[in-house]
Every structure is written in C-alpha cells, then in structure tokens.
Amino acid sequence: MTGDASGAIAEPSLGMVLMPLHRRFLFRIMYKILIDDVETTVPAGTTVLEAARTLGIDIPTLCFHDGGFHKGAEEPACAPTTCQVCLVGIDGRVVPACATRVENGMRIESETDGIKRLRRAALELLLSDHAGDCFAPCQFGCPARLDIPGMMRAIRAGDHAEALRIVHETIPIPAILGRICPAPCEKLCRRKDIDAPVAICRLKGFIGETALRTARDGAVKRDGAVERDGAVERARKDGPLVPEIDGESRTTGKRVAIVGAGATGLTAAHYLARFGFRVELFEQADGAGGRLREQTGDRLPESLLDAEIETILGQPGITFRPNTPVRWGNADVLREIRERFDAVLLAGGSCDVNALKQSGLDCGEKGLLVGPGTYTTSRNGIFAAGTLLRPNALPNARSNVLVVRSVADGREAAESIHSHLVDNRIHPVEPLWSVRMKKLDKTELNAFVETAPDRGMRPRCEPKNAAGGYTADGYTADEASEQASRCLHCDCPGQSDCRLLHYGRAYRANPSGESVAGKTAERPRMRLLHGQGILFEPSKCIKCGLCVRITQQRREPIGLTLIGRGFGVEIGVPFGRSLNEGLGRS
Ligand code: SF4
Ligand code: SF4
Ligand code: SF4
Ligand code: FES
Structure with a gap:
C-alpha cells in the first residue's frame, strides 16, 4: 500500500476488501511521522511498534503477541501491556509502543538514554x-565456558561426533585437559549437593x-580436526624469527602470526x-606444547600430548x-613481524617483562597490559594472551x-x-549474561531432581577398566553414557530463543x-510440569499472559x-484441573 500524509488513496488489496468499512477507511489515510528523526509514512491505525519495525528499529517486546494481536485491522490496540519493555517517548510522554497508534505529525523517540534506562528498569523488575x-x-x-549440559546430552545419546563438535566450540585440547584439569566446573555442579558431581572432566x-583413537584408526568423524592424518609442516629454521610470506590466505586473505605454541597459542591457532585466516605459529623450542610438556608423566602420557597437538x-x-x-628487547622486532x-598474537608464556617493555609494549607490575576483554596491546594490530599477562602466577598450585x-584466553x-580484521x-x-538461581535448599533440590529429564539418580560410576585412578580413557561408551545420565540439565531449554x-x-x-x-528475599520454588510435550516452569513465568491468550485463540475448553x-x-489451569486437561487441544 502506498500514499502520503496528504491522504493519497492506495490500491485496494484483498485484505482491505475483507475488512469492515470503518477499518478500510482508516487504513486509506496515511500519516507522516518521525521516529528517531527519520521520517516515514504509515497508514492510520498503525501502532508505533509496527511503524518502527518498517524502519528496522528493534523495539523490545515480551508480552506483545506477533501472531494475531494488532495485526489485522479487526484487532484493537489493546495489548495488556504487562511487561512495559517496549516504552518509547512521544512529546514528553512515555508510552508502550505496542499499544499506541500513530497520529499524524507524531515525533517518536525510541533510542534515547532515558528510554533505554526505563526499558532496563522494566526488564530488571521482571528479572x-x-x-x-x-x-x-x-x-x-x-x-572456557564449555557447554557442559549440551555435551552430556550428546554423550548420553551415544552421539560422540556431536559431543566432540560441542567441545571443540570452546576447547580444542579436550584429551589433554581431561587428564590435567582440576575441574573447577565440578565444584559448582548441582549434583554435588545430592551425592557427587557429574564426572565432567x-x-x-x-x-x-575417543576422537584421537578414531582418527588414529582412520574412522571418519564430522570434525575436520580429526579427519586429517596429522601431517605437520615443520619448516625448521634456527636463529631469530624471520617469517616467510608464502601465498594468500585460503579464505579471508589475512595472515596472523602467533608467537608461542603452548596452550594459548595452539588454541588461538x-x-x-x-x-579462515592463514596462521603461522612460531615456537622457540623444537616442538609445540610449551609448559604442557612439564606435566607429562603417568597422568599425561607424552604420546597423548603429541597426538592431540598434531x-x-x-x-x-x-x-x-x-x-x-623472537629476539625481544628492541622495538624493531615487533615492527618487522607486524x-x-x-x-x-603474543602467546609465549616465558617472555621477560623487561624485554617486552624494551620492545615498545606497555607493561604493568603484573605483566603485559591489554585492553579489558579485547587482548589488544598498546601497539595497533598486536594482541597478547595467556600467561604472558600474568607471569607472576607461574608456577604455583593453581597452574x-x-x-x-x-x-x-x-x-x-x-x-x-577476528573482529579486528573482519569488522x-x-x-x-x-x-x-545469565539469570542464576540461588543455591537450592534440600526440598527445592529434590523437586529439581524429580523433574529432571531422566532424574539422574544413578550414583557416580567409576570407569571399570581404568588402569589408574585418573585415566579418562577408562570409560566404555556405555559407562560414559551412564555417567552422563547423572546430569540434571540445569541449563534452560528456552535459552536459544529467549x-x-x-x-x-x-x-x-x-x-x-x-x-x-x-534483593528478593525468597524465590518461588522450582517446579517443572510436563504436559503434551509442553514444559511449564512457573518460577520463570513473567505473567505476560500470552499463554492465556493463545489458549483462548485456540478455543481450548479449559485453557489457562x-x-x-x-x-x-x-x-494456572482453572478449577484446579491438570495441565494436560487445560491444554487438551494444544
Ligand atoms: S548441568 Fe547441572 S548436573 Fe549437569 S553437570 Fe552442570 S551443574 Fe552438574
Ligand atoms: S533463558 Fe530461561 S532462565 Fe534465562 S531468561 Fe530465558 S526463560 Fe529465564
Ligand atoms: S507461562 Fe504464560 S504468562 Fe508465564 S511467561 Fe510463559 S507465556 Fe507468559
Ligand atoms: S510488549 Fe508492549 S507492554 Fe509488553
């Protein structure tokens, strides 16, 4: 439909033919409005939310229902406006965008600091x-923020390729870490308060x-890293770093040098x-691994370390x-590499802070200085990560x-x-960012376990064929699946599109x-109810009322x-009926 503020009449559409007469008339009038100083023309009857969306402006909504309300001219702008996160400013007033119709000449502000503060306050009230x-x-x-429950679900299902894919999203050396990581994750495992933590590590x-074994045996796995035969280019060169330029990158055309092939450098590579960058990984020793090599022994066999590094x-x-x-100590070194x-990326854990300073990098008492969350050093295009940033922390019990x-890192x-070179x-x-429950008391914990997907009540099982007390490889696939079944799946199933x-x-x-x-004194008790494949968690309900309106739309006899x-x-379901009865048609 086209038109302008002078009221130009649009071509009738099928939708307009089916509309009642007064709505057809309303939608033939066009209003000129300003949203964040951008002029646009929309049909009379349009809500501020709809008008903003035509300009690609994202006004947050939680209680507004996209699928039916406000969409047709039949529906009045009568959202219950329970969430108040869609607030906008109009001529000094603050109103919900989902329930406010545009007027000719209206000036709407959706992005001011004041509006953002109000939306944040509305979100925090719900939270x-x-x-x-x-x-x-x-x-x-x-x-490393490994998606642990996701990995557990894949192992439980016996889908090791999927488990490896999930692990490799954040950790490229799981076999090595499986042997030496002190498992800080297990200290926070909710299962610990019932019997013992899930054996995450x-x-x-x-x-x-399993990935290393299948790669060695030639089995085809989904992940590219284990499909390869382990061929490594070893261009051995003695003396100072003089990198060669050997062709274009395979996809981005950009090249990155990494100095140091320990855990940080290998992961970054x-x-x-x-x-899609072409990476050259420079190491002063004759092999990769850095300080990981100091950990080899019964616990971490050298063969396993070598195999995963390969x-x-x-x-x-x-x-x-x-x-x-790299011959640190003069400013030319970094310029030449750059x-x-x-x-x-500087990822060599053993570099001396004074030498780094002499090379032109800003350092503090605790090591090389980098931007918070960016790993940028004081020199453009040069990044640093790993133990280089905390040299005094090594070696100690927490190493x-x-x-x-x-x-x-x-x-x-x-x-x-990646964001520096691509964006x-x-x-x-x-x-x-995550909502987090307080520590559950015994009753809440029991309710939580009772409604976990497979209740996870199996006790901790030790691998039966383990040669030593810390052999990660000791699990058979069945034992691993059994151990993974103990997970309570504490993450939210709505996480991906919430x-x-x-x-x-x-x-x-x-x-x-x-x-x-x-501080909320007492949170509602955790409850989960399953009905017709629908998971209902009352403690997460924001009282938006969408479910009530959807059950009304679907003409549920009982509904919510x-x-x-x-x-x-x-x-809730009226008359004390069950969720299954309330959602009989859904
Ligand atoms: S999801 Fe819960 S039970 Fe499973 S490993 Fe994590 S904290 Fe433990
Ligand atoms: S993902 Fe789940 S827990 Fe997190 S905000 Fe959404 S509903 Fe709440
Ligand atoms: S249960 Fe209903 S009211 Fe509560 S958040 Fe979900 S849809 Fe909204
Ligand atoms: S979406 Fe407008 S008040 Fe909730």
Whole structure:
C-alpha cells in the first residue's frame, strides 16, 4: 500500500476488501511521522511498534503477541501491556509502543538514554521475580565456558561426533585437559549437593581420547580436526624469527602470526584457522606444547600430548615453525613481524617483562597490559594472551587451572583478532549474561531432581577398566553414557530463543534484578510440569499472559488463566484441573 500524509488513496488489496468499512477507511489515510528523526509514512491505525519495525528499529517486546494481536485491522490496540519493555517517548510522554497508534505529525523517540534506562528498569523488575538458570552452574566454573549440559546430552545419546563438535566450540585440547584439569566446573555442579558431581572432566577427556583413537584408526568423524592424518609442516629454521610470506590466505586473505605454541597459542591457532585466516605459529623450542610438556608423566602420557597437538598443527591453514625464537628487547622486532602479518598474537608464556617493555609494549607490575576483554596491546594490530599477562602466577598450585584459563584466553583472543580484521572494530568479550538461581535448599533440590529429564539418580560410576585412578580413557561408551545420565540439565531449554535473555543482555540489565527491586528475599520454588510435550516452569513465568491468550485463540475448553491478584498472581489451569486437561487441544 502506498500514499502520503496528504491522504493519497492506495490500491485496494484483498485484505482491505475483507475488512469492515470503518477499518478500510482508516487504513486509506496515511500519516507522516518521525521516529528517531527519520521520517516515514504509515497508514492510520498503525501502532508505533509496527511503524518502527518498517524502519528496522528493534523495539523490545515480551508480552506483545506477533501472531494475531494488532495485526489485522479487526484487532484493537489493546495489548495488556504487562511487561512495559517496549516504552518509547512521544512529546514528553512515555508510552508502550505496542499499544499506541500513530497520529499524524507524531515525533517518536525510541533510542534515547532515558528510554533505554526505563526499558532496563522494566526488564530488571521482571528479572527480580524470575528463578532459573539460563546457563548451568557448572558452565560458570569452567573458564572456557564449555557447554557442559549440551555435551552430556550428546554423550548420553551415544552421539560422540556431536559431543566432540560441542567441545571443540570452546576447547580444542579436550584429551589433554581431561587428564590435567582440576575441574573447577565440578565444584559448582548441582549434583554435588545430592551425592557427587557429574564426572565432567573425565567425560570431556573421554570424548577427546575417543576422537584421537578414531582418527588414529582412520574412522571418519564430522570434525575436520580429526579427519586429517596429522601431517605437520615443520619448516625448521634456527636463529631469530624471520617469517616467510608464502601465498594468500585460503579464505579471508589475512595472515596472523602467533608467537608461542603452548596452550594459548595452539588454541588461538585452531580458532583463527577455523575463521579462515592463514596462521603461522612460531615456537622457540623444537616442538609445540610449551609448559604442557612439564606435566607429562603417568597422568599425561607424552604420546597423548603429541597426538592431540598434531590434530591442531595438522589443520589446514596452520604452519608450525619450531626453533624460531623472537629476539625481544628492541622495538624493531615487533615492527618487522607486524609488517609481514595483518595481526600478531603474543602467546609465549616465558617472555621477560623487561624485554617486552624494551620492545615498545606497555607493561604493568603484573605483566603485559591489554585492553579489558579485547587482548589488544598498546601497539595497533598486536594482541597478547595467556600467561604472558600474568607471569607472576607461574608456577604455583593453581597452574593447572591456568591451563584451562590459557585455553579460554586463546579462543577469546582469536575472536578479538577476528573482529579486528573482519569488522574493523573490536568487540570486547562479554561475561556470560545469565539469570542464576540461588543455591537450592534440600526440598527445592529434590523437586529439581524429580523433574529432571531422566532424574539422574544413578550414583557416580567409576570407569571399570581404568588402569589408574585418573585415566579418562577408562570409560566404555556405555559407562560414559551412564555417567552422563547423572546430569540434571540445569541449563534452560528456552535459552536459544529467549527474548528475556536477549534483551536482558542487550540492555545490560542486572540478571538478578536487584538494582531495581532490592534483593528478593525468597524465590518461588522450582517446579517443572510436563504436559503434551509442553514444559511449564512457573518460577520463570513473567505473567505476560500470552499463554492465556493463545489458549483462548485456540478455543481450548479449559485453557489457562491468571489466578490471584497483584504480585501474587499466577498462571494456572482453572478449577484446579491438570495441565494436560487445560491444554487438551494444544
Ligand atoms: S533463558 Fe530465558 S526463560 Fe530461561 S532462565 Fe534465562 S531468561 Fe529465564
Ligand atoms: S548436573 Fe549437569 S548441568 Fe547441572 S551443574 Fe552438574 S553437570 Fe552442570
Ligand atoms: S507461562 Fe504464560 S504468562 Fe508465564 S511467561 Fe510463559 S507465556 Fe507468559
Ligand atoms: S510488549 Fe508492549 S507492554 Fe509488553
């Protein structure tokens, strides 16, 4: 439909023919409005939300129902406006965009700081009464943020290729970490409060070692890293680093140098190669591994370390250059490397801070200085990560925790380099935004276990054929599946498309909602009900009423309803009937 503010008449459409006469008349009048100083013309009767969407402006909504309300001219602009996250400013007033119709000449503000503050406050009010975990507690214990419950579901189902894919999203050396990581994730595992934590670290190691074994045996797996035969280019060169330029990158045309082939450098090489950069990995020793080599022994056999490192060095796009130390101590070194590469990552754990300073990099007392979440140094295009940033932390009792921290650094630095080279701006790595439940008391924990997907009541099982007390490879596939079945799947099943999560993160709302509502004394008890394949978690209900309207639309004989008043209002099935009865048709 076309027209302008003078009221030009549009061609009638089939939809208009079917509309009642007064609506047809209304939609033939066009209004000229301004949204964030951008002029647009929309039919009379359009809501502010709809008008903003025609300009591609994303106004958050939670209680607005896209599928039926406000869409046709039949529906009045009568959203219940319970969430108040769609607020906009109009001539000094603040109104919900979903329930306000445009008027000719209207000036609408949707992006001012004041409006954003109000939307954040509305989100925090909802979050203050919202009990759940977007991401599982164990994921916050893992510095690499491995999707642990996702890995558990794949292992439980016996889908080891999928488990490996999930693990490789954040950790490229699971077999090594499966042997030496002190498993900070298990300290936060909810299962710990029932009997013992799920054996997260061993299961991750099981997947890593299964991948190595199948690669060795020539089995075809989905992940490119284990399909290769392990051929590694070893262009051995003695003396100072003099990198060669050997052709264009395979996809992005960009080249990245990594100095140091320990846990950080290897991890960064893996992800940069996956992003399509050509990577050259320079190492002063005659092999890769760095400080990981100090850990070899019964616990971490050298053969396993070598085999997993080979899966990285053998990746397409990675060239390994051993015996190529960087002669730190003068400003020319970095300039020379920088001239030959689009970006440089310093990942050598043993470099002396004074030498780095003399090379022109800003350092503090605790090591090399980098931007928070960006890994950028004081020199453009030069990044740094890993133990180089915390030289005083090594060696000590926590050094194995630092290995997984170095892996996390390597991936995050690779992401930062990717955004620098591809987007021309660096997006700092953000902490994982998540609603998190307080520690559950015994009754809540029992209710949680009772409604977990497979109840997970099996006790912790030790691998029966393990040669030693710490052999991750000791699990058979069945034992691994049994162990993974103990997981309670604490992450939220709605996580991938949850708008509360999306907007909470985008508006930097406090996930606990405390900044608006004060600390919530008591959260509702965790309850899960299954009905007709529908998962209902009352403790996460934001009282938007969408489910009530959908059951009305579908003409459910019983349906759902709002029960109670004020803050005590709850969604439920009327007349005390069951969820299955309430959703008989859905
Ligand atoms: S994903 Fe959404 S519904 Fe689930 S806990 Fe997080 S905010 Fe709540
Ligand atoms: S039970 Fe599973 S999802 Fe929950 S914290 Fe433990 S490993 Fe993570
Ligand atoms: S249960 Fe109903 S009212 Fe509660 S958040 Fe879900 S759709 Fe909205
Ligand atoms: S979407 Fe407008 S008030 Fe909820």
